[in-house]
Amino acid sequence: MTDQTLVSLEPVRSVLESLTQNQVQFTVYDRVRVEPTDASFKEAISFAKAGLFDAFVAVGGGSVIDTCKAANLYASHPDNDFLDFVNAPIGKGLPVTGKVRPLIAVPTTAGTGSETTGVAIFDYEPLKAKTGIASREIRPLLGIVDPLHTLSMPSRVAANSGFDVLCHALESYTALPYHQRSPCPPHPQLRPAYQGSNPISDVWAVHALRVVAKYFKRAVRDPEDLEARSAMHLASVFAGIGFGNAGVHLCHGMSYPITGNVKTYRAQGYNVEHPLVPHGLSVVLTSPAVFNFTSSMCPERHLEAAEILGADVSGVRRSDAGRVLSDTLRTLLWELQVEDGLQALGYSSEDVPALVQGTLPQERVTKLSPRSHTQDDLEELFHQSLKLY
Amino acid sequence: MTDQTLVSLEPVRSVLESLTQNQVQFTVYDRVRVEPTDASFKEAISFAKAGLFDAFVAVGGGSVIDTCKAANLYASHPDNDFLDFVNAPIGKGLPVTGKVRPLIAVPTTAGTGSETTGVAIFDYEPLKAKTGIASREIRPLLGIVDPLHTLSMPSRVAANSGFDVLCHALESYTALPYHQRSPCPPHPQLRPAYQGSNPISDVWAVHALRVVAKYFKRAVRDPEDLEARSAMHLASVFAGIGFGNAGVHLCHGMSYPITGNVKTYRAQGYNVEHPLVPHGLSVVLTSPAVFNFTSSMCPERHLEAAEILGADVSGVRRSDAGRVLSDTLRTLLWELQVEDGLQALGYSSEDVPALVQGTLPQERVTKLSPRSHTQDDLEELFHQSLKLY
Structure with missing residues (x-):
């Protein structure tokens, strides 16, 4: 297939x-x-x-x-x-x-x-x-998992795929801890696939994030950089093992209506006949807003993520963790020449209610957000994601 | 059972x-x-x-x-x-x-x-x-894996168990890389359980080592320190997943005759009727000599391990990696009040030939050493391990 x-x-x-x-x-x-x-x-x-x-x-x-x-x-x-x-x-x-x-x-x-x-x-x-x-x-x-296969990826596909890895790692590391998830299923067979962050998924998430920090830009810049593309291919596996049992939360939950409501936007580097917002792009555009929003529930993890991604966090207060991670992500997106927010994909303020409505059915993932949220919160997160720079 | x-x-x-x-x-x-x-x-x-x-x-x-x-x-x-x-x-x-x-x-x-x-x-x-x-x-x-169960471990049992974790992590991280192992088995079903270090086992080994560096001493000092004992219990799992597919090498291969030839030594904290060298102790006593010996094959990994365990490796030359990791391990053993080498367990120079003979049948693990070795090398490693401080 x-x-x-x-x-x-x-x-x-x-x-x-x-x-x-x-x-x-x-x-x-x-x-x-x-x-x-x-x-x-x-x-x-x-x-x-x-x-x-x-x-x-x-x-x-x-x-x-x-x-x-x-x-x-x-x-x-x-x-x-x-x-x-x-x-x-x-x-x-x-x-x-x-x-x-x-x-x-x-x-x-x-x-x-x-x-x-x-x-x-x-x-x-x-x-x-x-x-x-x-x-x-x-x-x-x-x-x-053969890294030679990824050498066929165009640069923009490598970028968007890498954003998916980045968000898998960040979301699973900051997901609601497994012991705070409720109610408990009546039988182990009814456990959801996504169980919340846990000591095993944390290992994979943090490790994937370190690889992303080290190799992502190189893998986008030079499709022939086998070392960087190999590392990112493995990072994708690592992050997958992590989020595959921990789950993802708001970036992914909010991404689905972003791709589902696409009007005319057609991403570069994808050989398709229909309007398309690549999954990784739809996920990462809300990440600066999302992690600013979730940081108050586990500021240490947000700061640790920012530090791994290259931010200087010495002396940063816990209350500023969200802002620092958010700024770090915005800088990364800018450097990787990512579209300037949902506006660049053809969305405006008028679309936000539809985007919020499209997020509501994603409760399977959004309920793993460490911070509970209202429809107003989702609206605000989409508004903040219309323009990034 | x-x-x-x-x-x-x-x-x-x-x-x-x-x-x-x-x-x-x-x-x-x-x-x-x-x-x-x-x-x-x-x-x-x-x-x-x-x-x-x-x-x-x-x-x-x-x-x-x-x-x-x-x-x-x-x-x-x-x-x-x-x-x-x-x-x-x-x-x-x-x-x-x-x-x-x-x-x-x-x-x-x-x-x-x-x-x-x-x-x-x-x-x-x-x-x-x-x-x-x-x-x-x-x-x-x-x-x-219930950390409450480890609260019943006496302090010396916690120490010796922790040495096993430490060596699982260090040995699997420095084991012969999987792609250098030969000959290839003719069929995947004949693959050995121990496949050499690989990108998956590396994640677990390094993570386990970080946990050991942070919590090991606390877990030995205070049996009621639930946070430290929980962390070490998980580190044991993490290192197990790593070495369970990568394998261990010389510390473990040489440990088996150390326990097998025990004469009268009876370890503290173990409620047994027979002479006993606990497994973790038998493994760790040769570690300063072993990692000094293996370092030339992958000095970066030896230095990284030393750094994780608290050594200042800034400006250390690759050629000194073995000495630095060896010194770091000796300091850790000293601080944890470990017996001063194989001598303290009742062995002398005269026992070395028997210890070497007992190591030879352990080829299943010793062949995973990153550096090939002769009987003379093994003899030298046992001699160096008779006294540590």
């Missing part, structure tokens, strides 16, 4: 060669939609059901891997309705109890971490909001 | 209460030997075979958890001879292909990391050498 750009590139070619050499029969599905929708998921599911496959190989970014997870899940559960496993409140959020087929994920972008997680995200077009399926059961059996 | 000290203490009591409350039938086996032998393993195996148990719970330190792994393995493989799964060259080192029963490990010391690994170590008395069984298949299904 792959997309129409990748199908003629080296990563897919080498997988097909390997399958052929090892006498594995296969069929290629290359109609994955970049930033998938319920319709594109369903098309892949129909393909998977019809093919009666023993196993799946996904070669691509998060869109491909997520689509393949969904195709695998529903092909193995042919009697279930599409909304059965989709997160509540949009879907029924039923736990997956059956077995899926083996899925091997070969990521070609360095951002999603999807090869490490049990999450598949898509745009639910009837509500113009992103939602997803979250279950440990759909996690790939194996990830093959 | 537990030992005779723990059987009357809180950690075992709370497990038995939970089993009773949940109407799980059980039989207690409390005859685990601290620093187990082939004979004590076999006794536990007979018990497990006779009981036809559905599952196992191990409550204790590495000795208990390792014994339980072996009991579980052979009870599930009743037709295999004891030496079948024991590491070559002492045993046949056959790969485990069958399934074992679920094993829940509840560690009560903060050192072994055994709850995270697929390794079970014992003294093979016919050769007076430690060896073990290593297979991912025998890894516990679940570890329950």
Whole structure:
């Protein structure tokens, strides 16, 4: 399973060669939609059901891997309705109890971490909001993380993918601690995939952040910088392992309506026929506002993150932690030539109510924010994110 | 499964209460030997075979958890001879292909990391050498890491357990890199449990080392310091995840004859009837000599370790990395009132040939040393470890 750009590139070619050499029969599905929708998921599911496959190989970014997870899940559960496993409140959020087929994920972008997680995200077009399926059961059996594959990423794709890594790390490190999450599920099998920050996810988040601080700019600047691109590819895995059990919160929750409501904006470096806000970009644009907002709940972690990203935090008061991390992020975005806020994507103040409405169904992630928030708070965060510099 | 000290203490009591409350039938086996032998393993195996148990719970330190792994393995493989799964060259080192029963490990010391690994170590008395069984298949299904359990550890047990964590972290971080290990196994199933240092194990090793640097002394000094003992308990898990796939090398390889050849030394704080060199002590006493010896192969990692442990490495030359880490370790041992080298355990120069002979069968781990070594090198390392201060 792959997309129409990748199908003629080296990563897919080498997988097909390997399958052929090892006498594995296969069929290629290359109609994955970049930033998938319920319709594109369903098309892949129909393909998977019809093919009666023993196993799946996904070669691509998060869109491909997520689509393949969904195709695998529903092909193995042919009697279930599409909304059965989709997160509540949009879907029924039923736990997956059956077995899926083996899925091997070969990521070609360095951002999603999807090869490490049990999450598949898509745009639910009837509500113009992103939602997803979250279950440990759909996690790939194996990830093959080959840094040579990321050399095919254009510079802007490397930047946007890296922002996803950055936000995975920052959000999972600052997520509501696991012991403050409530209510407790009545049975361990009903535990959510996202459990809040914990001592294991913290290790991965901080480590990923250190790698980002050291290698991100180099990986964007020079696509041939194999050391930097290798490091970012691994950072994507590391952050994935972290957020895959801790969860993400406001940047991700607010990003879904930002991509879902896109009007005409079409990102550079993506070979697609439709308006597109890349996931990493939609996530990072609210990050200066979000971490300024959340810092009061765990200022030490916000300061530590700012320091890892290069800020001088000596003598900074805890009450200034949010401002310092926010400024550090804004500087990083400026240096990486990121669009100047949601305005540059075609949004204005008038769109904020719709963006807030699109965030409300994302409770699965937004409830992991360390600081509780009202609709007014979300409105304010979107307003602050319209212009960054 | 537990030992005779723990059987009357809180950690075992709370497990038995939970089993009773949940109407799980059980039989207690409390005859685990601290620093187990082939004979004590076999006794536990007979018990497990006779009981036809559905599952196992191990409550204790590495000795208990390792014994339980072996009991579980052979009870599930009743037709295999004891030496079948024991590491070559002492045993046949056959790969485990069958399934074992679920094993829940509840560690009560903060050192072994055994709850995270697929390794079970014992003294093979016919050769007076430690060896073990290593297979991912025998890894516990679940570890329950409750820091309250470590409050029952006497101060010396906390110190010796912590040395095991320290050496797990240092050895796995400096182990031969995975891509330099040769020959490649002909099939992934024949991959050794210990694969050499790699980007994943490095994350755990460095993180564990940071925790040790911050909390180890406090955890030894005050058994009631819950924060420090909690941190060390987690560090033990972290280092276990790291060395469980990277491996350890010379400190561990050389430690096995140190415990196996013990004459009369009986460590403080251990309630046993036989001479005993605790595992962590036997491991750490050679560490100043070992890391001075290995540093030339990866001086940056040795310097980084020294810095994490508190050394000022500014301006230190790479060629001095071994000396600096060695001095740092000696200072730490002195501060923690550790015996002054192998002499204090009853060994003299005359014992060195026997210690070297006992190290040779440990090739499974010693071959992971980043620097290759001769018998003369081993002899020199033991001589240097006779006296530390």
